[in-house]
Amino acid sequence: MPRVVPDQKAKFESDELFRRLSRESEIRYTGYRERALEERQMRFHNGCREGHTEISFVASGTNLQLVFNATQNPYLHDKECDFDKEHGKVYIKSYFIMNGVCVRFRGWLDLERLDGSGCLEFDERRAMHEDQILREQIERYNLRLREFEDSKRAYRDSRPEVDMEAVRRGVPSGGIGVGASMWRR
Structure with a gap:
């Protein structure tokens, strides 16, 4: 089953x-809604540090x-x-496939x-990578389909022609059946 649609950018722009979702809009943390605000804040903070929210x-x-890389590697620029980045806020980026679009x-x-x-943004780099995987999957599928058709054709070609008269009389192709040969003795 393919993970992405064939023309991801067109779907992103037309859907x-x-x-x-591509317009900057208000978002909220939705985890642990039944808990007190202080506990939700703590769980949100911990979840972000673990790489999910x-x-x-x-x-x-x-x-x-959302799932993201939460490692605080100082050598990562992005x-x-x-x-x-800003006191009292956490900035998050998360990459995923949604409805067949990166x-x-x-x-x-x-x-x-x-x-x-x-907001959501179209991820051009990952879309190109997933498109390549999709093309390879389609090519493998087409190759297997051609191999199946070739083996089916080879099997059909290797069988002797069916004697239509024998089929009409109920005798298996290839001559007289075992039961018929017993009566001729």
Whole structure:
């Protein structure tokens, strides 16, 4: 089963859901809603440090479970989870496939209020990589289909022609059957 659609960019640009989510809009942390605010803040902070969180786009009600690289490697120029960019906020980037399209979530959340702003962007680099995988899958499928058709053709060609008269009389092709040969003795 392919992971992506054949023309990801066209789907991203034409699909109504992607158009809404590609605009910068309000987001909220949705984890542990039944808990007190202090516990939710702690769980959100810990989840971000572990590399995951749950958010919702408020306007559309779209919920996403984001997974990202939470390592605080100082040599990475493009952090996926950045607590240092602005005091009191965490900036998150997460890459995933949604409805057959490679996308990147980019946004920030306030560490106290647990809300912020974010959007989805088309991920050109990953889309090209997934398109290559899709083409290879299709090529392998077509190769297996050709091999199957060739083996079916070879089997059909290797069989002797069926004697239509024998088929009409109920005698298997290739001559007289075992039962018929017993009566001729």
